[in-house]
Amino acid sequence: MFSDVTLSAAEGRTHDGDSPAKSGAPAALPGFLDALIGKGLLVPTGVDGLYGRNAVFEDVVEHIDAMVGRWADGRQTEAMRFPPAMSRKVLEESGYWANCPDQIGTVFSFCGDDRSHQRLLKCLDKQEDWTEDVNPTRLSMTPAACYPVYPVMAARGPLPTEGRTVDLMSYCFRHEPSIDPARMQMFRQREFVRMGTPSQVLEFRAQLVEFGTATMRALQLPASVEVANDPFFGRAGKIMIDIQRRQELKYELLVPGISPEKPTACASFNYHQDRFGALWKIVTPSGEVAHTGCVGFGLERIALGLFRHHGLDVDAWPQEVIAALWGAAPR
Ligand code: ZN
Numbered sequence: 577m578f579s580d581v582t583l584s585a586a587e588g589r590t591h592d593g594d595s596p597a598k599s600g601a602p603a604a605l606p607g608f609l610d611a612l613i614g615k616g617l618l619v620p621t622g623v624d625g626l627y628g629r630n631a632v633f634e635d636v637v638e639h640i641d642a643m644v645g646r647w648a649d650g651r652q653t654e655a656m657r658f659p660p661a662m663s664r665k666v667l668e669e670s671g672y673w674a675n676c677p678d679q680i681g682t683v684f685s686f687c688g689d690d691r692s693h694q695r696l697l698k699c700l701d702k703q704e705d706w707t708e709d710v711n712p713t714r715l716s717m718t719p720a721a722c723y724p725v726y727p728v729m730a731a732r733g734p735l736p737t738e739g740r741t742v743d744l745m746s747y748c749f750r751h752e753p754s755i756d757p758a759r760m761q762m763f764r765q766r767e768f769v770r771m772g773t774p775s776q777v778l779e780f781r782a783q784l785v786e787f788g789t790a791t792m793r794a795l796q797l798p799a800s801v802e803v804a805n806d807p808f809f810g811r812a813g814k815i816m817i818d819i820q821r822r823q824e825l826k827y828e829l830l831v832p833g834i835s836p837e838k839p840t841a842c843a844s845f846n847y848h849q850d851r852f853g854a855l856w857k858i859v860t861p862s863g864e865v866a867h868t869g870c871v872g873f874g875l876e877r878i879a880l881g882l883f884r885h886h887g888l889d890v891d892a893w894p895q896e897v898i899a900a901l902w903g904a905a906p907r
Contacts, residue, residue, distance in 0.1 A: 659718075717748075721766070749761060828841040
């Protein structure tokens with residue numbers, strides 16, 4: 577079904593990270609990505625994992641976002657939206673450099689004078705290294721929608737008795753170039769973050785596991801919830817993975833069939849225990865270190881699940897799925 581659309585060699589796609597194609601000819605693409613691009617749903621940019629989206633894809637993503645957002649209905653949540661870049665200092669303090677250094681993106685800008693500008697232009701002309709006067713700014717790319725919110729909440733003082741629940745949505749960045757459309761470098765996460773006592777956080781996570789499973793059922797996507805781990809880096813990371821799995825700190829909602837090799841995580845349900853509470857000094861009304869948890873839904877991944885399982889033509893999707901996403905209103 578997904579093998580009849582091919583990309584011309586002129587697209588110049590590369591498959592070895594960010595470096596230019598070595599052989600000159602692009603390697604064979606997986607059929608699903610071909611089909612998404614051929615249908616115009618994703619728009620290639622020449623960088624693996626970085627795509628434009630057409631109006632149909634955006635419409636699907638927006639309605640998945642709205643559907644996920646319904647969890648907040650009737651609940652005391654505070655909605656906030658942050659841009660896809662965050663304070664570099666906050667990211668440095670968060671421990672992300674220790675855990676996932678290979679996935680971080682930091683924003684660099686030109687900070688030189690006239691002379692260094694001339695040097696930079698010459699280097700660009702000659703295709704030489706032009707980065708001498710390009711320095712890190714105060715911005716990093718946001719790796720997960722919840723990262724900017726913890727210091728903001730800590731600055732407000734002790735949590736109220738009922739804790740806090742924040743509703744977030746952001747583009748996120750992970751430096752992991754791939755030709756698997758389910759592994760984009762920039763994608764959107766709808767997240768809910770809970771801060772409070774351990775039982776408040778665990779109850780929140782359990783509710784969202786149920787909600788996430790019901791949402792997949794309404795979208796007629798096969799899904800299971802499994803114990804999971806973050807992609808912690810290096811040798812120390814192996815120990816972190818072991819602890820995370822043993823204590824069941826992370827679950828993922830897995831949808832098979834999107835990627836050929838293994839089921840794709842379309843949502844994750846994370847219990848941080850007191851890690852962020854201690855780090856950012858978030859406290860309960862009685863002065864104890866608060867526990868936190870977050871649940872993130874990968875909006876593009878769920879959209880890809882729908883296109884994979886119900887076909888690339890949205891109008892031909894099952895009526896129940898269309899009703900679940902768009903309600904009674906005509907598309
Ligand atoms: Zn999070």
